[in-house]
Amino acid sequence: MNLAGRLVRFRLLPAGREALHDLTKGAEDLEAVVLDENQLGAWISVPELESATEVVLLKWEHFSTAFLEYEPEVPLERSPVGFKP
Numbered sequence: 001m002n003l004a005g006r007l008v009r010f011r012l013l014p015a016g017r018e019a020l021h022d023l024t025k026g027a028e029d030l031e032a033v034v035l036d037e038n039q040l041g042a043w044i045s046v047p048e049l050e051s052a053t054e055v056v057l058l059k060w061e062h063f064s065t066a067f068l069e070y071e072p073e074v075p076l077e078r079s080p081v082g083f084k085p
Contacts, residue, residue, distance in 0.1 A: 001070075003034040003042055009067040016062030023048070023056065032058070 009031045010016075017026055023046060024030050032044035041059040049056075 002037070003066065003068070004036050005034065006068050007031065007033050008042075008044075010058060010063040011065040011067070012063050013061070016058070019062055020056070020058070030058070030063075032056075 009029055012020065012024065012028055012030055016030075017024060017028065020030065030044075030046070032046045034042045034044055035055055036043045041057050041062070043055050044058050045055050
C-alpha cells in the first residue's frame, strides 16, 4: 500500500521511540503526514515540528503498525459482454 500523501499514526517499536525520543517524548505512537516512501522508510512531516519544510525519515524497522483511513476505490462500470444486434 502506498502511504504517500496520507495522515498516518505509527506505533513505534522501542528502537523507534529511542531514535525519535526528542520528537515523541517517549510516546508509543506518532502521527504524521507521509510525504514519500522508499526502501529506507517513510519520509514524514510531523505537525509538532517548528518548520513546515522539515521532514524526518522513519525507518521501516522503527515501527510495528501503521493506522490510517482507507477508502477502497469504486470499481469502474463496464459494458456487458456479448453480441449486439
